[in-house]
Amino acid sequence: MALQGAAAKHRSIRGPKATRAADPAKPMAIARPLLAWYRRHRRDLPWRMNRDPYRVWVSEIMLQQTQVERVKDFFVRFIDRFPAVESLAAASERQVLRLWEGLGYYRRARQLHAAAKRVVADHAGSFPDTAAALRELPGIGRYTAGAIASIAFGRREPILEANSRRVFARLVGHDRPVGGAADEPLWQVAAAFVPVRDPGLFNQAIMDLGAIICTPTQPQCDRCPLAGLCVARATGRIAEIPAPTPRRAATLVRETAVVIRQGDRVLVERRPAGAWWEGLWDFPLAAADDKVARGDRRLASISYTVTHHRITRRVVVRRVATAPPAGRTKRFVAIAELDRLAMTAPGRRIARLLDANG
């Protein structure tokens, strides 16, 4: 045991094979115990009912930087409303965004919609079935192409995302920084391990292992089917691998939203192209030099975080006698009608305040 640990300590990914460490040259050494574990412990997820490429695709887009538990209900509602690529392609962007509201990264929804139209128009409604062709569609990058190609089409394609990055890094003892270009060695590890047989199940199994057993903190190595092959475990470096990536400090932002109200109607604006939450509705934000008018009533102050921006939004209500002009990007709508609009997260919080306060 001590011998094994000492030997593993000085082994690189392509090092000698003196011990039982994971060896990319023998993919089945990983796949066999992993798939056996997966058959018993895999998560029961709504997108795993079948291998319909459309469903796999929708789930993979929703899951980008979004946790499984959060996606479940959104996925079921979305599939219920748009059961096939044709119905999604035929929908309006407004409908798609409304179903996406609250899930975040709204560009995903617009790209999903655009890709659906392209699949219908250019591929007669059937998905491209190789990773390279899938990557031509908007919103599909290296990971998502590999996931769809392997899961829906049985292609031998690797994947690397948050779970598999951690699992593979620990498995081979990859103690260098990860993320971005630094992930390339781990892509090579993933490519070496993914088996010809059942690559889709293998990829899903790696992700489930990362989500259930090989967790970021306090992994349950005693229940891991790959524990005996894991270099990080053999060398006692589980807690240090993968190396944490430095984060940017948060920037503080202050802004003021003005609820322009006449009776039970309020003014909302659509976020312009290039702005955060492009295409979603929100209350107008006061310009930096726009003094809060006399008579404005302070309604609330809400804070929220967008990546590395910490934003405090003061909300004031300004009652007006005449309705401001409407247009494609400005609408004057009854508070009760705000439900039907796809709104930004802070905008929705304000809408709920208005609803609660009458």
Place this chain on the structure above:
DNA sequence: AATTCGGGGTG
């Protein structure tokens, strides 16, 4: 290579 996209859950 670095930045920019959300939002909620967790310790």
Place this chain on the structure above:
DNA sequence: CACCCAGAATT
């Protein structure tokens, strides 16, 4: 509060 999450596109 810090960290995390089935990443992709843009610059």
